[in-house]
Amino acid sequence: MTFTHAECEELLIAQAQRGDRQAYGELVQRYFPGVVRVAYRLCGDADLAQDAAQEAFLKAWLNLHSFRAGTSLRNWLYRIVVNTILDTLRRNTKTVETALEDLPLSDPLPLPEEHLFEHERAQIVQRALLSLPSASRSVLVLREYGELSYQEIAEALGIPLGTVMSRLHAARAQLKRLLELHLTDLEMKYV
Amino acid sequence: MSKHVTPWLSAYHDGELHGVGLRRVEQHLAECPQCRAELEELRMLSVLLRQTPPAVNFLRPERFVARLVLQLPRRTSLVVEFGWWLVPFGTLAVWLFAQVTSWLRAVFLLGLDAGLLTNLLEFPSTSLQMNWFTALTSLLGNHLNPFVQAGLSILNNLHVLVVRWQSNLLFEAILIVVYLAWLMVCMARCSSRLRTA
Numbered sequence: 001m002t003f004t005h006a007e008c009e010e011l012l013i014a015q016a017q018r019g020d021r022q023a024y025g026e027l028v029q030r031y032f033p034g035v036v037r038v039a040y041r042l043c044g045d046a047d048l049a050q051d052a053a054q055e056a057f058l059k060a061w062l063n064l065h066s067f068r069a070g071t072s073l074r075n076w077l078y079r080i081v082v083n084t085i086l087d088t089l090r091r092n093t094k095t096v097e098t099a100l101e102d103l104p105l106s107d108p109l110p111l112p113e114e115h116l117f118e119h120e121r122a123q124i125v126q127r128a129l130l131s132l133p134s135a136s137r138s139v140l141v142l143r144e145y146g147e148l149s150y151q152e153i154a155e156a157l158g159i160p161l162g163t164v165m166s167r168l169h170a171a172r173a174q175l176k177r178l179l180e181l182h183l184t185d186l187e188m189k190y191v
Numbered sequence: 192m193s194k195h196v197t198p199w200l201s202a203y204h205d206g207e208l209h210g211v212g213l214r215r216v217e218q219h220l221a222e223c224p225q226c227r228a229e230l231e232e233l234r235m236l237s238v239l240l241r242q243t244p245p246a247v248n249f250l251r252p253e254r255f256v257a258r259l260v261l262q263l264p265r266r267t268s269l270v271v272e273f274g275w276w277l278v279p280f281g282t283l284a285v286w287l288f289a290q291v292t293s294w295l296r297a298v299f300l301l302g303l304d305a306g307l308l309t310n311l312l313e314f315p316s317t318s319l320q321m322n323w324f325t326a327l328t329s330l331l332g333n334h335l336n337p338f339v340q341a342g343l344s345i346l347n348n349l350h351v352l353v354v355r356w357q358s359n360l361l362f363e364a365i366l367i368v369v370y371l372a373w374l375m376v377c378m379a380r381c382s383s384r385l386r387t388a
Binding site: 028 | 256
C-alpha cells in the first residue's frame with residue numbers, strides 16, 4: 001500500500017501529535033529549507049534566521065495539538081516563523097541594523113568571476129529586500145519565497161486581502177526602483 | 192484606450208485576479224504596450240528574486256533536525272490536559288453542588304418546621320437549634336401557641352442558615368482563589384499561544 005504525499009504528511013502529523021519525535025523530525029526536515037529561507041529573506045542574517053527557524057519549530061511542537069487537521073502545515077509554520085522573526089527584529093533592532101550595515105558588498109574570500117557576480121547580485125537583492133518596510137517585506141517574502149496565495153498570506157499575517165494586494169504592489173514597485181538603480185550601477189541586468 | 196491597470200498588474204501576474212477584474216486587465220494589456228512592459232518587468236523581478244540564491248549557507252536539514260530533536264521538550268499528555276480543563280469545571284461544579292444542596296436543605300427544613308411537609312414526610316425535625324431558640328423553647332415551651340412556635344422555628348432556621356453561610360465563606364473563598372489562579376495561568380498560556388499563531 002502506497003501513500004500519497006498528503007496522506008503521508010497527515011500520518012506524520014498525527015504521529016507527531018501523539019508525541020512521536022521521529023515523525024516530527026521528518027516533518028521538520030521537509031519544511032526546514034522553506035522556513036529558513038523565508039526567515040533569512042525577512043532578516044538578512046543566516047544565524048538569526050536559523051535561530052528563528054529553531055524557535056518556530058519548537059513552538060510548533062509545543063502547540064501541535066492545536067493544529068487543525070486538513071489545514072496546511074506549511075502555512076502554519078510560515079505564520080509562526082514570520083511572527084517569530086518579526087518579534088526578534090522588534091526586540092533586537094540594533095543587532096539587525098548592525099547586520100545590515102555589516103553586510104559586505106564583496107566577499108573577503110577570492111571567488112571565480114562568475115561566482116563573484118552571483119554573490120554580489122545576491123547581496124544586492126537581499127539588501128533591497130531589507131530596505132523595505134517590514135509589513136511590505138513580510139507580504140513579498142511569503143509570496144515570492146513562501147509561494148503562498150494572497151488568501152494564505154492574509155490568513156498568515158491576519159490582514160485583509162486588499163491590504164495584501166496593496167502592500168505587494170507597493171513592495172514590488174519599491175524593490176524594482178532599488179534594483180534598477182543598483183544593478184545598473186554594477187552593469188547587471190535583472191536576469 | 193482605457194485607464195492604465197498598474198495597481199492590478201501584481202495580482203494579475205500572481206494569478207490572483209478573477210472574473211470582471213481579470214477580463215478588464217487582459218483587455219487593457221492587449222492594447223497598452225506600457226502596461227505590458229510593466230508586467231514583463233514584474234515577471235523579471237519575480238524570476239530574479241526566486242532564482243537568486245541566498246548569499247549565505249544554512250545548516251543541512253538533517254543536521255538541523257538532529258540538533259532540534261534533542262531540544263524538543265516533553266509535551267503535556269492528554270491526561271494532564273484533561274486534568275487542566277477539569278479545574279475550572281470541577282470548581283464550578285463543586286460550587287453549584289454546594290449552593291444547590293444548601294438551598295434545598297434550607298427550604299426543606301423551613302418547610303418541615305412550618306409543618307408544610309408533615310403530611311408528606313414522616314421525618315422528625317432535624318434542624319440545628321441556636322442557643323437562644325433552645326433557651327426560649329425550654330422556658331416558654333408550654334406557653335407558646337403553635338403559630339408563635341413555628342415563627343420562632345423559622346427564625347432559628349434562618350439564623351442557622353446565616354451561620355452556615357459564614358462557615359461556607361472560607362470554602363467559597365478557596366474555590367475563588369483556585370479559579371482565579373487557573374484563570375491567570377490560562378491567560379499566560381493563551382498569550383504564549385497567540386504569539387506562536
